[in-house]
Amino acid sequence: MSKPAKSTGQRxxxxxxxxxxxxxxxxxxxGVYWIVAGSDQTTAVFAARSTLAVGDHVEASDLVATRVRLGSADALYVTPDRLPQEGLLVxxxxxxxxxxxxxxxxxxxxAESTSxxxxxxxxxxxxxGPGSVVDVWSSRSTGQAAYGPPTVLVGRAAVVRLIEPSGLAAxxxxxxxxxxxxxxxxxAVLESIANRDAIAVVPVNAPLGE
Incomplete structure (x- = not known):
């Protein structure tokens, strides 16, 4: 009597x-992926590639996109989506x-300003200093070193640069x-200059204490 063949397949x-x-x-x-993705709350913000002076016309090539953590303060800075095609004025x-x-x-x-x-x-x-905001005051010259009461000639003017005196002016x-x-x-400013009025500037923005 023959024996039944054994199954060769593996269970x-x-x-x-x-x-x-x-x-x-x-x-x-x-879980690790979502933790890492959730912890990356940085925002792309523009930084100046080089020093930008008052009156400079700025385009994307003058700026560097930097990712920083700002939280709710991102609205206070220029981001790539807030840069107009025509650029910005400093x-x-x-x-x-x-x-x-x-x-x-x-x-x-x-842009309706000029230096x-x-x-x-x-x-x-x-x-x-450069970048300061000042009020320009003028006292009208009445002749013979006499001047009228001072008045604000220009309010909130931005200082572009200081011109150091030289020669006799120094x-x-x-x-x-x-x-x-x-x-x-x-x-009005040119008229005051031509009239040799007494001109002074008073800072509007006070510097932060150290």
Missing amino acids: FWFDPRFAIGLVLVVAAVV TRTIAAGELVPASAVGRTSG IVVELTSSLAASI TSGIRSLEVLVPKDTVA
Whole structure:
């Protein structure tokens, strides 16, 4: 009597522990991914590639996109999606590497300012420098070193640069400033200069204490 032939096929063996381990590994990988993705809350913000002076026209090539963690403060800075195609106009000095504040730039289509040099007849405050915001005061000359009461000639003018005195002016302490003023005030400023009025500037923005 012949014996029944033995089956040569291998039975499939399934271990539930293997499935549980596989599920745990996949869950761990997915969990790590979401943790890393959730922790990346950085925002792309423009920084100045080089120092930008008041009145400079700025385009994307003048800036460097930098990812930083700002939280709710991202609205205070210029981001790639907030840069107009025509570029921006700098309204206060921005140092190289500094994040570009939205308050330090404006649209070029609204550029209605121009720079003008004024000669001061009073001492300059130590806190005033390029990028400072100042009020330009003028006292009308009435002749023979007599002057009328001071009035604000230009309010909130931006200082472009300080012009160091040289020659005889250096000994008298006279200093000149280049300031950015609205175009509709240029005539009044030039008239005051031509009349040899006493001109002084007063800082609007006080520096932060150390």
